[in-house]
Amino acid sequence: MVIVTVREEQAIRQMTERLVENYTETYSPEHIESAVGAARRKFEGRPVRQFVPILIERLVRRELEKVVEEAEAAAVALEKAAQPTEAKTFALPDLRRLWSANKRATLGVAAAVVVLVLAVVLVVREPVSQPPVAAPAPAAAPTVVRGVVGSEKMAFFQDPKVIDALARNGVRVEVEPAGSRQIATSIDLSKYDFAFPSSEQAAERIQRQNNVSAKYTPFSSPMAIATFTPIADLLAKAGAVRPGPVSTLDLRRYLDLVRTGKRWDELPDNTAYPVRKNILISTTDPRSSNSAAMYLAAASYVANGNTIVQGQAAEQTVLPALARLFVGQGYTENTTEGPFNNYLATGMGPTPLVWIYEAQYVEATVRGQVKPEMTLLYPSPTVLSRHTLVPFGATGDRLGRLLSTDPELQRLAAEHGFRANDAAQFAKVTAERNVPVPTDLIDVVATPTYDTLEHLLDGVTQSYN
Known part of the structure; x- marks a missing residue:
C-alpha cells in the first residue's frame, strides 16, 4: 500500500x-x-x-x-x-x-x-408579440450499456466529451476495468452487455465461450516502448537501437542482451545510466494482461527464427528465452496503467524501458504529461493490438456500431491515441502534437493462434515457481 x-x-x-x-x-x-x-x-x-x-x-x-x-x-x-x-x-x-x-x-x-x-437598453423597442411556444417533449432516457474493458480504455470512456457524444446517440456506458486476459479467462461476463479486451485473441476466446459471432474493432494500437533519450542512445551504441525519425529497437539484438545477462553498467561509455541491473523491458503480468501477451508474441516470433510459433516442439524451443524476459523483472502489475504511470512520474531510475500501447504515449502527449527527455521506440518487429468489442445483445451491438462508425467518436478515439478506422483522424492528432509515430506500420507480424499463445503463457507462468 x-x-x-x-x-x-x-x-x-x-x-x-x-x-x-x-x-x-x-x-x-x-x-x-x-x-x-x-x-x-x-x-x-x-x-x-x-x-x-x-x-x-x-x-x-x-x-x-x-x-x-x-x-x-x-x-x-x-x-x-x-x-x-x-x-x-x-x-x-x-x-x-x-x-x-x-x-x-x-x-x-x-x-x-x-x-x-x-x-440592449439603447435599441430596445416594443416587444414583438410571439405565439406561445409549446414546451418541448421530455427527452427519452438513454439506454444504459454495461461492459468490462481493458484498463487502457478507461480514460476514453470517462472522457466527458465521449460521454456527451454517446448521450447524443441515446447511450450511457458504464464500464469496469480489467486485464484483457482476465476478461477472457476468469471474469463472469453474464452481467455485462459487452466485453472489450485489447486483442482479437482474447475476443476470439470470449466469442467461443459465449457462442457469439458478432464483433467490432473500432480502433487499434501497435505495441511500443516508452523510454528516455539517454537510454535510447546507450542502446544505439550497443547496436540494439536504430536511430531515425521513428527509432526502433532490434528485438533480435535485445534478446541477445537478455540471454547473456547483460547489465546496464556493462554497456560501453555508459555515464548516463550506470546501474547494476540487467537490461530488461518492464511489462505487465503475463498471467493476466494482454500487453504482456503481445510482448511474448513479438519475442516468440524472433526467438523462433522470425517465424510464427506453431506446434509443441516450437513452443518448447522458445520457452527458455521467453521466460527470461519476465521472471527477472520481479513484481509486475496487472494492467499497463501501472508501469506507464510509474514511467511518467518517477523517470528512468526504476523504469528505463516500458512496454506499452502506442496509444498511451500519444494520449499522454496530448495531455501534456510527456517531458522533453522522454521518447518512444518501436520494437522491430512489432505486433498490432486490435481492440475488439464483443456484444452480448442488442445494446452491446449498438455500442459496437457507434464506436466503429460515428465520426465524432472516431475523432475522440484518435485524441486518446488510438488508430481509428478513419486514419486521417489519428494523423491529424499526431501531426498537431508533433508525436513521432510512423504513418504506415510496415514491420508488423501476426501473433500466434490463441491456443499457442495460451500454451506459451502457461509455460512462462510455470517458470515463476
Whole structure:
C-alpha cells in the first residue's frame, strides 16, 4: 500500500501542476489547488486507487471550465436579445454567482456582458408579440450499456466529451476495468452487455465461450516502448537501437542482451545510466494482461527464427528465452496503467524501458504529461493490438456500431491515441502534437493462434515457481 500511495501522491502533484499551467490565465493556483482537494475528498476510503488521479483530473477540469462556459453562454444570449426583430424578454444570468466562482476567470466576460446590456437598453423597442411556444417533449432516457474493458480504455470512456457524444446517440456506458486476459479467462461476463479486451485473441476466446459471432474493432494500437533519450542512445551504441525519425529497437539484438545477462553498467561509455541491473523491458503480468501477451508474441516470433510459433516442439524451443524476459523483472502489475504511470512520474531510475500501447504515449502527449527527455521506440518487429468489442445483445451491438462508425467518436478515439478506422483522424492528432509515430506500420507480424499463445503463457507462468 505504501508504493500505491506514493505513486498516487506523485500523480496528483504532477496533475495539479499541469492544471495550474493550463489555467494560469484564468484561475489562481490557490483556486485550482482547492478544487483538487475538494475532488480528492470524494474518493477517500475507496479501496481501488489506480484510477483516482485520472478521475480527480476529470472532475476538476469539468468544474474549472463550467463557469467560463456559462458566462460565454450568457453573453450569447444577450447578443440575441439585442436584435431588434426579436422580443426583448429574457433572463439575465446571475453575474454575482459567476463573479464569485473566480474573479480572474470572468472579468473579461463580465465586461462584455455590461457592454451588451447597455446596447440592449439603447435599441430596445416594443416587444414583438410571439405565439406561445409549446414546451418541448421530455427527452427519452438513454439506454444504459454495461461492459468490462481493458484498463487502457478507461480514460476514453470517462472522457466527458465521449460521454456527451454517446448521450447524443441515446447511450450511457458504464464500464469496469480489467486485464484483457482476465476478461477472457476468469471474469463472469453474464452481467455485462459487452466485453472489450485489447486483442482479437482474447475476443476470439470470449466469442467461443459465449457462442457469439458478432464483433467490432473500432480502433487499434501497435505495441511500443516508452523510454528516455539517454537510454535510447546507450542502446544505439550497443547496436540494439536504430536511430531515425521513428527509432526502433532490434528485438533480435535485445534478446541477445537478455540471454547473456547483460547489465546496464556493462554497456560501453555508459555515464548516463550506470546501474547494476540487467537490461530488461518492464511489462505487465503475463498471467493476466494482454500487453504482456503481445510482448511474448513479438519475442516468440524472433526467438523462433522470425517465424510464427506453431506446434509443441516450437513452443518448447522458445520457452527458455521467453521466460527470461519476465521472471527477472520481479513484481509486475496487472494492467499497463501501472508501469506507464510509474514511467511518467518517477523517470528512468526504476523504469528505463516500458512496454506499452502506442496509444498511451500519444494520449499522454496530448495531455501534456510527456517531458522533453522522454521518447518512444518501436520494437522491430512489432505486433498490432486490435481492440475488439464483443456484444452480448442488442445494446452491446449498438455500442459496437457507434464506436466503429460515428465520426465524432472516431475523432475522440484518435485524441486518446488510438488508430481509428478513419486514419486521417489519428494523423491529424499526431501531426498537431508533433508525436513521432510512423504513418504506415510496415514491420508488423501476426501473433500466434490463441491456443499457442495460451500454451506459451502457461509455460512462462510455470517458470515463476
